[in-house]
Amino acid sequence: MEINDKLTYEEAMQRLKEIVGELERKEVKIDVLSSTVSEAKSLVEFCREKLDSTEDDIKKIIDPEAEGQT
Amino acid sequence: MAQNRKVYSLSQLNQSLENHFTTKFGERTFWVTAEVIKVNAKNGNFYLELADSKNNTMTAKSSATLWSRNYRVIQDQVGATELQGILKPGNNVLFALKITYHPVYGLKLNILDIDPAYSYGAIEKRRQEVIEKLRAAQLLDKQKSLKLPAIIKRIALIGSPDTSGFTDFNDELFSNHAFNKFVIKVFPVRVQGEQAVPELISAVKEAACFDADVIVILRGGGSKMDLAIFDNFDLANTIASSRLPVLTGIGHETDRVVADLVAHSFFKTPTAVAAYIHYAIASYKEIMGDLYDRIIHRAQRLISVEREEFNHINRYLQHHSGTMIQYWRTQFQQFENEVITAATSIVHASKRTQDNTIHQLIYQVERTVQDHQNEVDRMLEDIKVNAVHLIDQERKFSIVQRIDQIRSHSINQLERYAVVLENYNDLLDMLNPHKMLMEGYTISTIEGTDVQDVAGALTGQTLKTLTSKQLITSEIKAVKNTTKEDGNQR
Numbered sequence: 233m234e235i236n237d238k239l240t241y242e243e244a245m246q247r248l249k250e251i252v253g254e255l256e257r258k259e260v261k262i263d264v265l266s267s268t269v270s271e272a273k274s275l276v277e278f279c280r281e282k283l284d285s286t287e288d289d290i291k292k293i294i295d296p297e298a299e300g301q302t
Numbered sequence: 303m304a305q306n307r308k309v310y311s312l313s314q315l316n317q318s319l320e321n322h323f324t325t326k327f328g329e330r331t332f333w334v335t336a337e338v339i340k341v342n343a344k345n346g347n348f349y350l351e352l353a354d355s356k357n358n359t360m361t362a363k364s365s366a367t368l369w370s371r372n373y374r375v376i377q378d379q380v381g382a383t384e385l386q387g388i389l390k391p392g393n394n395v396l397f398a399l400k401i402t403y404h405p406v407y408g409l410k411l412n413i414l415d416i417d418p419a420y421s422y423g424a425i426e427k428r429r430q431e432v433i434e435k436l437r438a439a440q441l442l443d444k445q446k447s448l449k450l451p452a453i454i455k456r457i458a459l460i461g462s463p464d465t466s467g468f469t470d471f472n473d474e475l476f477s478n479h480a481f482n483k484f485v486i487k488v489f490p491v492r493v494q495g496e497q498a499v500p501e502l503i504s505a506v507k508e509a510a511c512f513d514a515d516v517i518v519i520l521r522g523g524g525s526k527m528d529l530a531i532f533d534n535f536d537l538a539n540t541i542a543s544s545r546l547p548v549l550t551g552i553g554h555e556t557d558r559v560v561a562d563l564v565a566h567s568f569f570k571t572p573t574a575v576a577a578y579i580h581y582a583i584a585s586y587k588e589i590m591g592d593l594y595d596r597i598i599h600r601a602q603r604l605i606s607v608e609r610e611e612f613n614h615i616n617r618y619l620q621h622h623s624g625t626m627i628q629y630w631r632t633q634f635q636q637f638e639n640e641v642i643t644a645a646t647s648i649v650h651a652s653k654r655t656q657d658n659t660i661h662q663l664i665y666q667v668e669r670t671v672q673d674h675q676n677e678v679d680r681m682l683e684d685i686k687v688n689a690v691h692l693i694d695q696e697r698k699f700s701i702v703q704r705i706d707q708i709r710s711h712s713i714n715q716l717e718r719y720a721v722v723l724e725n726y727n728d729l730l731d732m733l734n735p736h737k738m739l740m741e742g743y744t745i746s747t748i749e750g751t752d753v754q755d756v757a758g759a760l761t762g763q764t765l766k767t768l769t770s771k772q773l774i775t776s777e778i779k780a781v782k783n784t785t786k787e788d789g790n791q792r
Contacts, residue, residue, distance in 0.1 A: 241608075248615050250401050255622035258758055262630045269623045276619065285675050 235274050241282045244275045249277075316405030323403035331398050331414060337362070338393050346370030348389060352397075352411070366399060366411035382416050388421050391496065396420030399622045422526050429533040432560050436535070441542035445566040448547040451515045454579045454584040456485040457507035458517045458546065460502065467572035469521020471551065473574030481583045494523040499534045506548070514546055519561060520572040521552040532559035541565055551575035653679050662747020666764045739770035 233239070233247045250263045260268050277292050310318075312706050325592045336352035343349075348368040354361050368376075368389070369472065377385045388395055398415035412622075416547030436442045461468045476482050489505040492498045502519070509517045521529065531537070532552050538560045541548045546567035555570045731737070746753040747769045751764065760778045767774040 245612070245615065247617065252615060252622055255619070255626045258624055258626065258629055262634075265623075265626060267632065269626075272623065274617050276612075276616055278618075283605065283609050283612060287609075287662045289606065290598065290601050 233271060233275065235278050239278065241279060244278050244282075248275050248279070267292060313405060316408075320403045321407055323401055323409075327401040330455065331400055333398050333417070334411070335394060335396050335420060336364075336366075337363075338389060338395055340391060341389050347371065350372060350389065350413070364409065364411050368413040368414050372412075372414055373425075374719075376416050380416065381525075383523065384418055384525040384527070385416070387527030388416060388418055389527075390527055393421055393527050393530070393694050394424035403440060425526060425533065429560055430532070432533050432535045432538060435541065435561065436538055436560070436564060439537055439539070442564060442714070444542040445544070448545075448566055448762070450547050450566060450582070453481075453583050454515045455483065455578075456487075456512075456514040458487050458489060458512045458514040459520065460489045460491055460505040460509060460517060461572070463488060463490050463518030465493065465522050467493075467520045467551065470522060471518070471520050471572040471576045473716050475579065476572045479580045480587070485514075487514065494524070494528055498531045499537050500773075502531070502537050503540045506537070506544055508544055510544050516566075517548045518545060519548060519550045519565070519573055520575070522572050524553055526557065527555050529553045529559050537561060538564045549575050549578070553576060585633070595671075599648045615728060633667065679716040736770070739768065742770075744769050774792070 233243070236242075244270055251260075254268070334352075334545070336354055338350055339353045340351035341348060350366045350368065352361065352366050353363045355524050360764070373385070380388070387393075396417040397413050398417070399411045399413045402410045402412050404410055411710075433442070459471070460466075472486075472620065475484060475486075487509070489509050489570060491505045493499040493502070506519070508736050519532075521532065529552060532550075541550075541561055542564040548564075549560075550562075550565040550568040551570075551572035551574055552562060558568075567578070569578055632654070635709075740746070747766050747768075748760070748763050749758045751758070756763075760781045763778050765776050765778050
């Protein structure tokens with residue numbers, strides 16, 4: 233799955249779950265294992281970054297003044 | 303005929319009337335209901351015109367007087383504002399009065415007392431009629447369908463600016479509440495008297511064209527009679543049909559007029575209307591604050607749930623990618639072991655076969671070697687025999703011959719070399735420059751190059767001439783070309 237602006241958090245998480253399922257069911261061939269894990273890694277980065285930025289946004293909304301201090 | 307007529311003077315007539323009235327009615331007090339048509343006050347005395355009507359046609363009309371003395375008595379009982387409210391044109395009033403007749407002023411009703419309950423009753427009756435009419439026209443609840451905005455900011459204010467109700471409203475509205483960015487458009491109207499109703503109606507209509515959130519109608523205090531104007535059907539109809547919700551703050555705590563009933567919401571007093579507006583805003587703010595908190599809480603909750611799931615998935619991912627690799631490693635290991643065992647068994651097998659073949663090979667080789675050995679021995683033997691034979695032969699003939707051949711060959715070769723040498727010698731002798739110099743030739747050179755080989759102009763150059771005895775260095779002055787056309791002598 234390609235990481236771009238159109239990618240949504242849900243899609244990324246869905247793909248991550250698929251990968252975990254495939255790994256769990258040992259369906260990932262050795263030839264594609266590294267590419268699959270690297271795809272998973274970029275998806276993880278994407279989701280983590282999305283979560284962090286959303287959380288920051290909410291913090292800013294809740295306490296705009298505090299934003300100045302952080 | 304004319305002679306037996308008894309003629310009176312007007313005075314006599316009126317006098318007798320006066321007497322008649324005094325004797326007949328003088329002492330009697332009558333409770334009379336009548337509608338007040340006109341009221342004039344002078345020096346504390348009230349001069350009224352009363353009337354009665356049936357089906358909108360006047361059936362009786364009299365003037366009445368309420369002397370200040372009686373006025374004060376009634377006022378103490380009924381209350382000043384109430385009394386003033388009752389003594390208003392258009393009101394039906396129950397009077398206690400005496401009939402008097404004055405020769406000059408004619409028939410006069412002298413008001414002694416008023417029973418307000420009757421007026422109120424009349425008002426109530428009229429109010430009920432209006433209410434029925436409104437109900438029939440389904441106007442009573444029309445305003446209720448309108449939606450009151452959460453924040454009432456733009457207000458079309460209908461009332462009389464210099465009345466207490468008005469100031470109470472503004473005080474309450476603009477006192478230090480959290481929110482006071484109100485936009486008020488005042489529609490000043492009279493809230494008393496005949497002109498009040500038409501003014502109120504046109505104000506409500508006009509207010510509806512104003513970009514307002516609500517229309518507020520104020521009428522602080524006032525007697526029941528005064529407030530009766532707000533029972534007017536046309537006014538109620540206008541209010542009911544107004545496109546903007548109407549809030550009413552009319553009268554005192556207990557007063558309830560028709561305008562209240564058809565309005566979107568009614569309040570006890572003008573102040574109460576302002577208080578409600580603030581209350582609506584405050585509660586709206588509170589609701590918003592609560593919603594805001596809940597949204598924030600929900601958002602945070604959502605984030606933590608998502609993060610939890612994310613972390614869960616992430617851990618799973620790391621675990622499984624690890625186990626996956628482990629799995630493939632073990633798979634690989636297994637395969638490797640299998641390969642190795644297979645390979646080793648193959649190797650062993652092939653070793654064994656190899657050994658066998660080697661053994662066979664060795665055996666073969668040994669045998670072949672042996673055969674060859676034998677062969678070689680045999681050949682050796684032959685060779686030996688042949689060699690000996692050959693040698694013998696050689697010794698007998700061919701060696702001598704060979705030697706002779708060599709000798710003659712080499713002599714020839716020597717002679718050829720000698721001749722060649724001789725020739726070189728002569729040539730050398732000839733070319734010996736010393737010999738030439740001895741014969742008188744000279745060798746001229748410029749910077750080591752034979753003058754004949756030097757290209758370009760010679761004049762001015764240094765010439766070295768070698769003779770048999772000397773080396774002459776000179777400078778070329780002139781050069782003369784000595785060659786003839788046929789170029790055979792220089």
